[in-house]
Amino acid sequence: MAEILLIYSTTDGHTREICQRLKQVIEQHTHRVTLKSINDESGVDLRPFDKIVLGASIRYGKHSKQVYGFIERNEQILDSKPNAFFSVNVVARKPEKNKPETNPYLKKFLNQISWHPKELAVFAGKIDYQKYRFWDRLMIRLIMLMTNGPTDPHTVAEFTDW
């Protein structure tokens, strides 16, 4: 049995939801999973865990600053264990952009950090217009308009392939 730590960076909760699903699936294989928000991570001792997974969503083209900080502070310990990173974004709803080697955000991110995650994944995220503030809703609708996505402001579109 392995002790696995899943750390997530989320704004609207979808990356947490993906982690909860991963937890469920991993626990079926009799491993133990601890789920932590990156906001609460500073009090967590990473050393007792056998494997560490970091998942983060994209907002306006970037993963959050905390993700970079976490990696900088913990690169050595991450490297000493099996580890993985996954990115959540809506560009990944497109089949030609849904793999680590084809997703532009993940590719750019990996060029910005010195950590080389041992496993990588990309998951398509979710759009829920009514949850967003006016400006964010407008911007995402514009992005969707330019990329042939849904623009109806009442859309809830979950692109994740569960």
Ligand SMILES: Cc1cc2nc3c(=O)[nH]c(=O)nc-3n(C[C@H](O)[C@H](O)[C@H](O)COP(=O)(O)O)c2cc1C
């Ligand atoms: C304000 C805002 C900006 C976003 N910017 C991008 C973006 O630049 N590229 C992209 O592919 N997805 C973008 N997304 C989509 C998010 O990555 C997607 O909604 C994801 O599911 C959010 O995950 P979270 O709830 O864990 O934060 C954006 C979403 C919001 C609300």
